[in-house]
Amino acid sequence: MAESEKQTMGFQAEVKQLLQLMIHSLYSNKEIFLRELISNASDAIDRLRYEALDKPELQEHDPDLKIRISFSPENRTITISDNGIGMSRDEAIAHLGTIAKSGTKEFLARLSSDQKKNDALIGQFGVGFYSGFIVADKITVESRRAGLPASEGIRWESTGEGDFTVEKIDRAQRGTDITLHLREGEDDFLTNWRLKAIIRKYSDHVSLPIQMLKEEWDNESKTMKTGTELETVNQANALWARNKADITDEQYREFYKHITHDLNDPLSWTHNKVEGRTEYNQLLYIPKEAPFDLWDRNKRGGIKLYVKRVFIMDDAEQLMPVYLRFVRGVIDSNDLPLNVSREILQESRDVKMIREGSTRRVLTMLEELAQSDDPAKKELYTTFWNQFGQVLKEGVGEDPGNKERIAKLLRFASTHNDSDVQNVSLDDYISRMKDSQVRIFYITAENYTAAKNSPHMEIFRKKGIEVLILTDRVDEWMLSFLTEYNEKNLASVAQGDLDLLKLADEEEKKQNEENQTDFKDTIEKMKTVLGKKVKDVRVTVRLTDSPTCLIADEKDLSGNLQRMLKAAGQKVPNMKPILEINPNHPIVQSLKYEDKHFDDWTNLLFDQAVLAEGGALADPAAFVKLMNNMLLDSVGKKSD
Ligand SMILES: Nc1ncnc2c1ncn2[C@@H]1O[C@H](COP(=O)(O)OP(=O)(O)OP(=O)(O)O)[C@@H](O)[C@H]1O
Numbered sequence: 001m002a003e004s005e006k007q008t009m010g011f012q013a014e015v016k017q018l019l020q021l022m023i024h025s026l027y028s029n030k031e032i033f034l035r036e037l038i039s040n041a042s043d044a045i046d047r048l049r050y051e052a053l054d055k056p057e058l059q060e061h062d063p064d065l066k067i068r069i070s071f072s073p074e075n076r077t078i079t080i081s082d083n084g085i086g087m088s089r090d091e092a093i094a095h096l097g098t099i100a101k102s103g104t105k106e107f108l109a110r111l112s113s114d115q116k117k118n119d120a121l122i123g124q125f126g127v128g129f130y131s132g133f134i135v136a137d138k139i140t141v142e143s144r145r146a147g148l149p150a151s152e153g154i155r156w157e158s159t160g161e162g163d164f165t166v167e168k169i170d171r172a173q174r175g176t177d178i179t180l181h182l183r184e185g186e187d188d189f190l191t192n193w194r195l196k197a198i199i200r201k202y203s204d205h206v207s208l209p210i211q212m213l214k215e216e217w218d219n220e221s222k223t224m225k226t227g228t229e230l231e232t233v234n235q236a237n238a239l240w241a242r243n244k245a246d247i248t249d250e251q252y253r254e255f256y257k258h259i260t261h262d263l264n265d266p267l268s269w270t271h272n273k274v275e276g277r278t279e280y281n282q283l284l285y286i287p288k289e290a291p292f293d294l295w296d297r298n299k300r301g302g303i304k305l306y307v308k309r310v311f312i313m314d315d316a317e318q319l320m321p322v323y324l325r326f327v328r329g330v331i332d333s334n335d336l337p338l339n340v341s342r343e344i345l346q347e348s349r350d351v352k353m354i355r356e357g358s359t360r361r362v363l364t365m366l367e368e369l370a371q372s373d374d375p376a377k378k379e380l381y382t383t384f385w386n387q388f389g390q391v392l393k394e395g396v397g398e399d400p401g402n403k404e405r406i407a408k409l410l411r412f413a414s415t416h417n418d419s420d421v422q423n424v425s426l427d428d429y430i431s432r433m434k435d436s437q438v439r440i441f442y443i444t445a446e447n448y449t450a451a452k453n454s455p456h457m458e459i460f461r462k463k464g465i466e467v468l469i470l471t472d473r474v475d476e477w478m479l480s481f482l483t484e485y486n487e488k489n490l491a492s493v494a495q496g497d498l499d500l501l502k503l504a505d506e507e508e509k510k511q512n513e514e515n516q517t518d519f520k521d522t523i524e525k526m527k528t529v530l531g532k533k534v535k536d537v538r539v540t541v542r543l544t545d546s547p548t549c550l551i552a553d554e555k556d557l558s559g560n561l562q563r564m565l566k567a568a569g570q571k572v573p574n575m576k577p578i579l580e581i582n583p584n585h586p587i588v589q590s591l592k593y594e595d596k597h598f599d600d601w602t603n604l605l606f607d608q609a610v611l612a613e614g615g616a617l618a619d620p621a622a623f624v625k626l627m628n629n630m631l632l633d634s635v636g637k638k639s640d
Contacts, residue, residue, distance in 0.1 A: 018125075019133055025115070025119045038067060041067045045082055050313075069199065069233075088154070093166060096141065096156055103292055127261065135180060136180035136182055137183045141155070143176040146174040153169040153170055155167050212230070214230070270282070270283075278334075280335070282332075282361065285328045290387040302326070303358075304329070306331070307337070312340060321399055326387075363402060382423065393406075397480070408426065416466045426485045441460060443469055444475055444561070445469070452469065454494070457493060460493060500541050504541060523539070525602075526581075543582035547588050548588070549609050549613065556575040600629070
């Protein structure tokens with residue numbers, strides 16, 4: 001089929017799903033369609049301005065960049081026009097028929113029959129162009145890419161059901177007109193004052209003029225009629241370049257929604273004019289909810305880079321460290337060259353200074369929330385932590401220069417609160433440390449219950465010593481960088497010998513010495529039975545209830561980390577654990593006098609310890625058989 005003929009094409013399956021979801025979820029907030037389409041128009045103009053830096057001919061004698069909104073009560077249409085970069089035929093097919101965001105499939109898979117949940121999800125996703133279908137049952141897009149001849153214009157049309165059509169048209173002016181054919185019952189939008197009010201509410205801060213035809217008094221009909229003169233409806237200057245004092249919170253919030261397409265308000269923001277060696281404006285936001293693709297570390301950052309008010313690029317990842325990839329906003333540099341590329345950004349000293357400065361600002365913003373006496377701000381920090389805490393933890397390893405500051409912002413579950421809620425800081429912990437205690441104790445485990453019930457916790461429970469409970473995937477990695485805080489070492493309760501004796505009283509110390517001699521022979525025998533499975537066997541003061549537990553040597557990887565690495569398919573060096581035995585446990589005591597079944601008991605105690613710390617047995621069937629034999633013995637029935 002010739003390209004000039006009208007072609008019908010199907011939407012990508014994800015688009016169909018998104019459209020359905022969106023129309024249902026956003027029905028109560030319909031007017032945002034205009035903000036979304038104006039944002040796209042403003043992006044298209046930004047892109048033109050940037051490409052025209054190199055190719056001035058793209059301006060095509062039409063250098064006055066602007067957005068125009070018009071409407072027709074007769075045809076029941078609203079049209080959003082821009083003289084931006086426009087779209088070629090292929091671009092229209094690619095951009096208006098598919099969703100390019102990575103992770104969309106996973107996002108859509110999370111949809112459920114619960115409308116409330118879906119509403120929240122769509123907020124995180126951002127709806128963009130497709131939001132036009134909330135109020136329109138047909139959308140016509142006419143566009144021509146800057147630089148292409150007039151004969152290369154395109155018309156794209158769809159009712160938002162399953163497919164769209166594209167055809168070539170003649171179009172003299174570059175840029176895009178998006179015409180919404182309103183659904184039945186949406187005629188409210190077809191007045192000058194309503195559209196103006198929506199533009200002022202949502203798009204006042206857009207740095208380009210948004211124009212509409214002025215209304216004039218018509219003497220003949222004695223009504224207001226659309227005239228012929230254009231007026232600019234918004235303030236049309238860059239919000240981030242204005243003085244803080246002149247910007248309302250509402251304007252900050254709307255600007256956030258404009259740049260992110262997020263339907264929620266931001267959690268917090270920081271706006272600064274930085275002067276000195278490098279000069280730049282920054283307006284940085286923390287969202288209220290994590291985006292659906294937060295875990296994709298390859299996801300580009302959320303910072304728009306401008307140079308002297310000219311948009312340069314989206315997602316300038318060099319401007320923010322990866323662990324702050326949830327931060328959205330604008331950085332406008334006065335020093336970078338206008339023709340800056342991603343490659344130049346990587347090497348630029350200015351960029352390095354901007355990144356460092358911005359990182360500091362974000363950390364300060366978080367500290368202000370975390371340390372505030374105002375309960376509402378503290379609550380915001382809790383929200384932040386629940387959404388982004390795990391990502392912030394990456395910073396402990398990624399940003400050595402700010403490690404101490406980040407560590408101060410961390411929140412953990414703790415035995416002090418006896419709950420899995422992560423709300424205890426390292427400073428809280430230190431303030432509660434016992435006089436004789438020199439280390440900050442923590443446990444890592446697969447989940448909260450496993451951690452809480454681990455044999456490693458017994459001595460700490462007995463002594464009333466607080467233990468932080470770490471169960472996030474990133475924790476083991478983070479801990480390899482966070483070995484000390486405020487001159488206190490962090491120590492795993494499952495690793496090393498922990499100076500536990502320092503915490504014991506005189507009586508316990510004496511008892512321990514006696515136990516060491518008492519169990520000397522038993523331990524030697526156990527070592528012979530277990531052979532290469534263990535590094536050592538020793539008497540412990542760690543246990544009160546369990547007979548045995550496994551400990552990783554101080555310098556080895558923890559058992560939990562070894563398991564995680566294995567689960568991720570990585571090769572783990574063979575690090576043998578230390579078996580610790582509880583001298584007060586009846587089974588361990590009876591071992592001293594056991595002869596015939598000594599090997600079986602030893603193997604059983606070792607396997608139990610593996611299971612208790614969440615490990616997998618090398619030969620589970622042998623364990624079950626052994627245990628059953630011993631159970632049979634204990635009930636007086638002979639095993640084979
Ligand atoms: N007015 C326009 N001029 C030129 N291209 C446009 C215009 N509107 C949309 N597009 C193109 O269509 C693409 C898809 O738009 P859409 O709003 O769905 O998503 P987006 O803007 O890329 O993402 P998000 O909405 O999350 O910011 C845009 O990235 C852009 O390439």
